Amino acid sequence: MRKRIAGALGLTLLPAAALASVGGGHEPFSWFHLLPVHIPQYVLSAFMIAAMLVVLSLAAVGGKKTDDMVVPEPRFTLRNLLELIMAFLLGIAGDILGHHAKKYMPLLGTCFFFILFMNLLGLIPGFVPPTDKMNITVGLAVIIFLSTHYFGVRENGVAYFKHFLGPVWWMAPIMLPIEIVSHLARPLSLSLRLFGNITGDHMVVSIFLGLVPFVVPSIFYGLGVFVSFMQAFIFTVLSMIYISGAVAHEEDH
Numbered sequence: 634m635r636k637r638i639a640g641a642l643g644l645t646l647l648p649a650a651a652l653a654s655v656g657g658g659h660e661p662f663s664w665f666h667l668l669p670v671h672i673p674q675y676v677l678s679a680f681m682i683a684a685m686l687v688v689l690s691l692a693a694v695g696g697k698k699t700d701d702m703v704v705p706e707p708r709f710t711l712r713n714l715l716e717l718i719m720a721f722l723l724g725i726a727g728d729i730l731g732h733h734a735k736k737y738m739p740l741l742g743t744c745f746f747f748i749l750f751m752n753l754l755g756l757i758p759g760f761v762p763p764t765d766k767m768n769i770t771v772g773l774a775v776i777i778f779l780s781t782h783y784f785g786v787r788e789n790g791v792a793y794f795k796h797f798l799g800p801v802w803w804m805a806p807i808m809l810p811i812e813i814v815s816h817l818a819r820p821l822s823l824s825l826r827l828f829g830n831i832t833g834d835h836m837v838v839s840i841f842l843g844l845v846p847f848v849v850p851s852i853f854y855g856l857g858v859f860v861s862f863m864q865a866f867i868f869t870v871l872s873m874i875y876i877s878g879a880v881a882h883e884e885d886h
Contacts, residue, residue, distance in 0.1 A: 682747060718746075722745060723735065723738060733880075737784065737876055740780055740872075741873060744865075746865075748864065748865040752864060756857050764828065766828075770825075773823070774823035777819075777875065778819060778820040780876070782879065785879030796812070827864055831861075835857065838854060
């Protein structure tokens with residue numbers, strides 16, 4: 634089990650830079666405004682989180698091979714913490730995706746950590762969470778949307794598209810529009826849910842921090858940490874469900 638977790642951990646965090654979406658527009662003040670060049674803070678924050686995840690991954694793996702990481706370290710370290718989180722995600726993915734869940738963990742694990750750290754960044758004064766921008770959440774949702782169909786075609790070939798037509802041929806004219814709308818609604822749902830919850834949560838924290846700068850905001854900071862974890866978790870679990878539906882035919886054999 635630890636060998637599976639170690640292998641997934643080594644593959645999971647490194648592609649984070651590929652998920653750094655592009656944002657734009659006019660944003661409120663942040664520490665990034667002190668830079669001599671004007672780049673939207675959402676872009677800088679997203680790439681900063683991506684770079685940090687790459688560094689964390691390299692620090693946790695430490696150049697070790699998967700076989701060398703099977704034995705746990707004797708004390709609580711960054712690697713042990715990441716392995717605990719990966720074990721949790723891998724267990725859920727195994728229930729949803731079956732025994733081939735590990736091969737989908739690089740994408741799913743990266744999404745989880747990327748979204749989590751972007752959410753948590755908004756709790757630091759002077760920073761705005763990148764997930765507070767639709768450019769970021771839509772970009773993440775589109776990646777999951779495209780990956781879902783890629784995995785479906787990879788596992789089932791052209792036969793993957795048969796499930797869009799329904800169980801019998803004469804239902805195809807009815808089922809095809811329904812399936813298309815259903816699948817197109819998925820990235821919309823993922824992006825709006827993440828954007829809305831994070832925007833609302835951090836707005837509440839900001840309001841109470843401005844009204845009562847002592848003691849009271851700590852309660853909402855705790856709530857903000859919880860929401861940050863939950864939204865990253867929900868996004869990841871829904872992604873697992875979508876991928877499971879795409880590869881279900883292959884898994885059933």
